[in-house]
Amino acid sequence: MKTIRYLDPQSRQVQLGIVERDEVYSVTRQVPQWTDPLPMWYAFRALGVSPDAGAQRFLQGSSLSFASLEEEGLLLPPVHSEEVWAAGVTYERSRAARNAETKITDSVYDRVYEAERPELFFKATAQRVVPPGQELGLRCDSTWMVPEPELSLVLSRGGEIVGWTVGNDLSSRDIEGDNPLYLPQAKVFHRSCSFGPVLLWNSDEVSDPASWNIQLQIERGGTVVYSDVVSFGQFRRSFKELIGYLRRDNPIPDGTVLMTGTGLVPPDDFTLQPGDDIKIRIDAIGILHNPIVGPIDEL
Incomplete structure (x- = not known):
């Protein structure tokens, strides 16, 4: 599983997304408090769910193009690292x-x-x-x-x-x-x-x-x-x-x-x-x- 952090093209709010081929599916849209991968990682761990299995529930609904997010300069570092x-x-x-x-x-x-x-x-x-x-x-x-x-x-x-x-x-x-x-x-x-x-x-x-x-x-x-x-x-x-x-x-x-x-x-x-x-x-x-x-x- 691959994830990114990015700015939503419309709201400019930080989003956590799963990348599947060139498509990006927002995790934050379904779990608003998840804008960074660490909370999701801890949740999957607690549930005993593998990343690839856990990702499947988020691969639904509308998606964005990874290439477009990159071209528009909307990508963020994939984790907020202090x-x-x-x-x-x-x-x-x-x-x-x-x-x-x-x-x-x-x-x-x-x-x-x-x-x-x-x-x-x-x-x-x-x-x-x-x-x-x-x-x-x-x-x-x-x-x-x-x-x-x-x-x-x-x-x-x-x-x-x-x-x-x-x-x-x-x-x-x-x-x-x-x-x-x-x-x-x-x-x-x-x-x-x-x-x-x-x-x-x-x-x-x-x-x-x-x-x-x-x-x-x-x-x-x-x-x-x-x-x-x-x-x-x-x-x-x-x-x-x-x-x-x-x-x-x-x-x-x-x-x-x-x-x-x-x-x-x-x-x-x-x-x-x-x-x-x-x-x-x-x-x-x-x-x-x-x-x-x-x-x-x-x-």
Whole structure:
């Protein structure tokens, strides 16, 4: 089952919807208090109903076109997340890229790649998250910025995996490369994060994520300037260990998003520019699309 959050075209009220092929059926129309997937997830759990079976009761009545909602800019992040966290150096390609930035042998990145404890860092608050299709923003003090495509977990407060979505951890490579202690500034800034467009619910019907591919395409002026793909099978960690360390002495709220790291890194001479168009695709989930704008002057 896939769900989205969106603004109703007429009322502009937040809706929770189930996506079936290209059609979107409003859950909120039938259960007005459900505008976020977590209450529905808890209800299905309490009733012992699988997501796919529970979805069937809502696939009735009028529907909307998912493509139209996307084109009209009405999609919202598929879960209201108060906190977005991320993991780093979970692929060999990421370790190599971080070492290239710092130009240090036996670096902290080599050590964390091999260590039992993973690298985890805070990425965004809800106010910093950009909806699918909306503009991510560059930092004013960075000259080397890249998207980081990541399979992202949506978690309950108890650490259960509610489902998966596509994440973009927009990052400044030069700021982190100057000094790893600058990581928060390289990662946390206005319009630095997006995830979506849908939430793929965790169920027995979903294939093993290790078989999924993550694809990144960047267009500039209608021309593809970077395109690559990585298998999630190259992911070095496990969901269980990342979640375990995230929740160690650290309560998390329902709907917390945990990005699992990137295995796709553009060449060292590449940096994003205003007007670039980023598409991240995981076939089982969908395509997260975000254009790029420059720094916001009013900040």
